[in-house]
Amino acid sequence: DTAVSQTPKYLVTQMGNDKSIKCEQNLGHDTMYWYKQDSKKFLKIMFSYNNKELIINETVPNRFSPKSPDKAHLNLHINSLELGDSAVYFCASSETLGQGAGYTFGSGTRLTVV
Amino acid sequence: GENVEQHPSTLSVQEGDSAVIKCTYSDSASNYFPWYKQELGKRPQLIIDIRSNVGEKKDQRIAVTLNKTAKHFSLHITETQPEDSAVYFCAASLYGNKLVFGAGTILRVKS
Numbered sequence: 118d119t120a121v122s123q124t125p126k127y128l129v130t131q132m133g134n135d136k137s138i139k140c141e142q143n144l145g146h147d148t149m150y151w152y153k154q155d156s157k158k159f160l161k162i163m164f165s166y167n168n169k170e171l172i173i174n175e176t177v178p179n180r181f182s183p184k185s186p187d188k189a190h191l192n193l194h195i196n197s198l199e200l201g202d203s204a205v206y207f208c209a210s211s212e213t214l215g216q217g218a219g220y221t222f223g224s225g226t227r228l229t230v231v
Numbered sequence: 232g233e234n235v236e237q238h239p240s241t242l243s244v245q246e247g248d249s250a251v252i253k254c255t256y257s258d259s260a261s262n263y264f265p266w267y268k269q270e271l272g273k274r275p276q277l278i279i280d281i282r283s284n285v286g287e288k289k290d291q292r293i294a295v296t297l298n299k300t301a302k303h304f305s306l307h308i309t310e311t312q313p314e315d316s317a318v319y320f321c322a323a324s325l326y327g328n329k330l331v332f333g334a335g336t337i338l339r340v341k342s
Contacts, residue, residue: 148328158318160275160332173329207274219265219277220330 120144123208123223130198131231138193138226140208147212148172149191150220151183154205166191198230233258235323237333244311246342254321254333255303261323264297264304265330269318278319279306311340 121142130136142149150173151163165173166185180196191208205227209220234257244250256264265280281288281295281304288295292311297304304323308315318337322330 158269158335160320160335162329162331165329219267219280220275222274222276224274 119224121208121210121221121223123206123226125226126224127227127229129229129231132198132200134198135194135196136198136228137195138206138208138228140191140193140223142189142208142210142221142223144210144221146210146221147188148210149185149188150209150211151191151193152207152209152222154207154225156204160207164191164193195228198228200230203228203230233261233323233325233329233331235321235331235333237321237336239336240334241337241339243339243341246311246313246340248311250306250308250311250315250338250340252306252319252321252336252338253303254305254323255301256323256331257302258323258325259299259302260325263324264295265322266293266295266306267320267322267332269320269335271317275320308338311338313340313342316340 123140148167150165154160163177164183168188169185182194185191205225207225208223211220212218237254262283267275268278269275281297292309294307318335320335321333324330
């Protein structure tokens with residue numbers, strides 16, 4: 118019974134295409150995140166939602182658009198994909214904002230843009 | 232904003248030895264410091280965390296220490312085993328919002 122699940126696990130696509138990654142958590146957490154892990158393993162936050170509201174939007178190109186239909190789901194849509202978007206994208210969730218709890222990460226989506 | 236530096240970038244130890252990874256943070260308001268372990272091709276997993284009102288925390292073979300004055304914290308792994316080989320990340324945040332991660336340490340335990 119996976120706590121944070123992402124689909125797809127692998128995504129290979131051509132430059133210029135539009136793609137989406139889906140994330141769902143069954144932990145009852147209020148806050149969800151998208152992180153990007155580059156080829157050097159560096160983990161950088163992209164977005165954070167608390168109870169469906171966007172609370173963190175880092176300096177990410179506006180080709181990236183998150184959507185949270187409810188607090189258990191956070192999807193990431195990417196338009197006009199570029200080679201530099203190739204990375205592993207992790208979804209994560211945590212308990213109520215401000216409680217100082219660790220994140221639970223999904224298994225990641227490896228995006229390869231060719 | 233917060234900035235976290237992590238050292239060393241790679242660490243090789245013999246099985247049974249201890250390993251220490253150090254991190255420094257820049258924002259004195261940060262009060263939550265977790266450590267994550269990421270095995271090859273897997274997700275980062277929380278292994279231990281510490282809050283700013285505590286100086287040290289231990290869980291079996293792993294321990295974390297925090298020096299708020301110097302703004303640094305460290306992960307200590309004793310009696311290392313081959314299964315400890317992984318990438319370890321430190322992170323810092325205010326109350327767990329927006330975790331800022333260090334660049335990671337590749338730990339290799341040689342048997």
